[in-house]
Amino acid sequence: MPHDHNHHPHSLLPSDPAxxxxxxETILTRKGLVDPAAMEAILETYETQVGPHLGxxxxxxxxxxxxxxxxxxxxxxxxxxxxxITGRQGEHVVAVENTPQTHNMVVCTLCSCYPWPLLGxxxxxxxxxxxxxxxxxxxxxxxADFGVTLPAEQSIRVWDSTAEIRYLxxxxxxxxxxxxDPARLTTLITRDSMIGTGLARAPAxxx
Amino acid sequence: MNxxxxxxxxxxxxxxxxxxxxxxxYDADWHRMALGLTLAAGGLGAWTIDAxxxxxxxxxxxxxxxxxxxxxxxxxxxxxxxxxxxxxxxxLAQGDAAPKPLADRAWRAGNVAAALARxxxxxxxGAAPVFRIGDRVRSRALAENAYVKGGHIRLPRYAxxxxxxxxxxxGPHVFPDKNAHALGEAPEPLYTVGFSASDxxxxxxxxxDQVTVxxxxxxxxxx
Numbered sequence: 040m041p042h043d044h045n046h047h048p049h050s051l052l053p054s055d056p057a058x059x060x061x062x063x064e065t066i067l068t069r070k071g072l073v074d075p076a077a078m079e080a081i082l083e084t085y086e087t088q089v090g091p092h093l094g095x096x097x098x099x100x101x102x103x104x105x106x107x108x109x110x111x112x113x114x115x116x117x118x119x120x121x122x123x124i125t126g127r128q129g130e131h132v133v134a135v136e137n138t139p140q141t142h143n144m145v146v147c148t149l150c151s152c153y154p155w156p157l158l159g160x161x162x163x164x165x166x167x168x169x170x171x172x173x174x175x176x177x178x179x180x181x182x183a184d185f186g187v188t189l190p191a192e193q194s195i196r197v198w199d200s201t202a203e204i205r206y207l208x209x210x211x212x213x214x215x216x217x218x219x220d221p222a223r224l225t226t227l228i229t230r231d232s233m234i235g236t237g238l239a240r241a242p243a244x245x246x
Numbered sequence: 247m248n249x250x251x252x253x254x255x256x257x258x259x260x261x262x263x264x265x266x267x268x269x270x271x272y273d274a275d276w277h278r279m280a281l282g283l284t285l286a287a288g289g290l291g292a293w294t295i296d297a298x299x300x301x302x303x304x305x306x307x308x309x310x311x312x313x314x315x316x317x318x319x320x321x322x323x324x325x326x327x328x329x330x331x332x333x334x335x336x337x338l339a340q341g342d343a344a345p346k347p348l349a350d351r352a353w354r355a356g357n358v359a360a361a362l363a364r365x366x367x368x369x370x371x372g373a374a375p376v377f378r379i380g381d382r383v384r385s386r387a388l389a390e391n392a393y394v395k396g397g398h399i400r401l402p403r404y405a406x407x408x409x410x411x412x413x414x415x416x417g418p419h420v421f422p423d424k425n426a427h428a429l430g431e432a433p434e435p436l437y438t439v440g441f442s443a444s445d446x447x448x449x450x451x452x453x454x455d456q457v458t459v460x461x462x463x464x465x466x467x468x469x
Contacts, residue, residue, distance in 0.1 A: 047306060049324035051338040056317050057276040062341035063283055063324060066333055071346040072290060076355035078282040084362055085281075090269035127365040133414065133438075148254030148402050150299055151315070156365075160281070162270040164262050166315045172256040175404060179451045184262040194454040199254065201400040202419060202436055202460035203295075203368040229267045236264070 090159035091230035093124050094207060097157065098228045098239075099221035101134070102212045112136075115207070119157065129156035129205050135198065136209040137235075142193050143208045144182075144235030146174035147200040154205035158230055165234065175199055185236045208232065210239040248389060248403050249396075250310040251303040255404035255447070280316035284323050289353040289361065292330045296426035300398040301326050370433035372418030376463060381412045383439060384469040385461060391423050392464070398426035405459045408445055409469045413458060414438035421462055435463040 052059045067073040097119055101108040111118040115132040119125070132154060135143040147153065148171045153161040164170055173181050178195045182188070189195065198206045210232040216224060219242075231237030253259075272278045288298065301322035305313070313321060327333035337343045348354075353361060377383055387407040391397030400422050418433035425431050440458045443450035 047309075047321065047325055048328040048335050048338055049321035051335055052320075052324055052341070056280070056314070056320065057274075059317075059320055060276045060279045060283065062338070063320065064279055065341060066337050066343045067283060067287060067327075069343045069345050070333070070337075071348040072332060072352055073283060073286040074348055074352050074354055077289070077353040077358050078286040080355040080358040081285050081353075081362065082278060082282045084358065086269065091267070125365065126363045130365045130367040131369065131416065131419075146254075148404075149251055149400060150302065159269050162265045163273055163315070164265055167262060168253060168256075169259040170262045172253045172259040173262065174254075175457045176255040176447055177451050178455065181262055185264050191452065194452065194456065196440070196456045196458060198438075199402065199405075199457060199459045201402065202416075202422075202462075204414075204416060204436070204438065204460050231264070231267065236262075 085155075085160050089126075089156060091157075091228075091233065092225065093122070093159075094154070094157035094230070094233045095225040095228035096122050096221070097124070097134075097207065098209055098233060099224040101209055102224055103221045111209075124156050126156035128152070129154050131204045132157070132207060133204055134207045134209050135196070137211045139211070140193060142189055142195050142235065143198060143206070144174065144178055144195060145198045145200060145206045145208060146171060148172070148175055149199075149201055152200035152203075152205065154207055157205075157207050158233060162230070182236060185231060187237060208235040210235075210237075213239050213241045215242045249303040250305070250307040252389065252403050254402045277316045280320050284319045286353055287323060287327070290332070290349070290351050292332060293326050294425050295366070296398055296420075296422040297428075298322060298326065299422075300426040301329075303398070304396075368420045369416070370418045370420060370431060372433040373435065375415050375417065375435035375437070377412050377415070377435075377437060377466065377468075379412050379415055382409060382469040383412060383437075383466040384409045385439070385459075386465050386467075391427075393423060393429060394427045397423060399423050401461060401465045402459065404446060405439075405441060405457070405461075408441050410439040410441040410445070410459075412437050413440045416460075419462070421464075423462075423464075437461055437463070437466070439466070 151166040227240040389401045389406040416436040419436040421432040443455040444453040
């Protein structure tokens with residue numbers, strides 16, 4: 040068989056991905072390899088429970104509580120576990136803090152490694168070829184795609200997640216939030232600000 | 247000499263398209279099932295995360311380029327299922343299989359929360375790190391698996407043969423170059439190495455910028 044693609048078994052499946060996934064589901068459930076109820080439970084976890092609101096709790100607490108920030112720096116997994124956050128793709132967490140001198144940004148050029156227990160399933164752009172290809176070579180141009188411009192004197196450190204270490208960016212706390220409690224602070228902390236393609240939101244100007 | 251996934255620093259890609267904040271929705275209905283099947287089948291324990299990554303990066307380069315993200319996952323899942331003898335090529339071609347009771351090793355709904363929360367830690371006991379934080383190191387010149395031709399490696403091509411500085415030391419971690427190929431976990435000290443943008447790129451956006459890469463000890467030599 041001279042055709043290039045035929046050495047991969049997947050080419051035996053229908054090429055339309057919707058039909059392809061249906062065929063695999065039929066095979067795996069009929070063979071007793073996947074329990075549909077278990078699959079549903081996995082999906083519901085990431086659809087309803089695990090998402091960037093969890094990472095935001097970590098950031099807000101770090102902004103508010105110096106002892107917590109110290110623990111986060113020293114042992115991030117212990118710090119997030121204090122908030123009940125553990126799990127798959129977050130076994131080895133490192134928190135990296137933005138400062139006026141250094142902005143941090145996270146990518147996985149080789150695949151799509153991402154801190155799932157803190158931020159949930161990665162958004163499509165994080166997994167895109169464009170982000171994976173460009174973030175390491177031209178992070179400032181990529182930030183421009185997100186509408187973010189950094190001062191030239193602020194250097195960028197791009198963290199390429201090539202191992203099982205998962206990076207959480209701690210954005211800078213916006214000015215004008217003195218006295219805010221952590222719950223209110225979380226309203227300013229976006230998913231992208233914890234990946235480093237965004238900044239924490241500024242508090243809305245009083246009406 | 248390299249696989250198509252190794253795209254860091256590549257020219258020619260277009261704009262990155264941001265998406266709204268919050269839990270990301272599925273971009274197509276079938277994405278939901280592709281994600282669920284991949285995670286549930288991964289729970290069988292028939293392959294490691296390193297083997298799963300290698301299956302995706304071993305796709306035909308044409309397929310890798312034209313497949314969307316979850317199509318890569320599905321194709322790799324089918325290839326792994328056949329490779330591990332869990333599904334036959336006849337069953338794939340048929341899109342069906344004879345019914346069997348639920349396997350003992352398949353995840354049950356009641357175990358999902360605990361299994362997801364537990365995760366799979368990759369830190370291991372092992373040799374003390376040779377390099378210290380602050381040491382200058384040089385990465386291996388070729389981003390190629392030293393044990394298996396065309397095998398899995400986590401040294402991106404753009405960071406091969408470059409000099410950098412050890413920023414973090416994580417202790418021994420499972421070594422993907424061996425673990426992906428059933429050669430054992432072979433833990434090695436893992437480091438985060440910082441490279442200056444001006445050492446990686448001929449025309450960096452800003453010479454003060456840095457890229458860090460997580461690298462295992464055998465990828466590195468003293469500089």
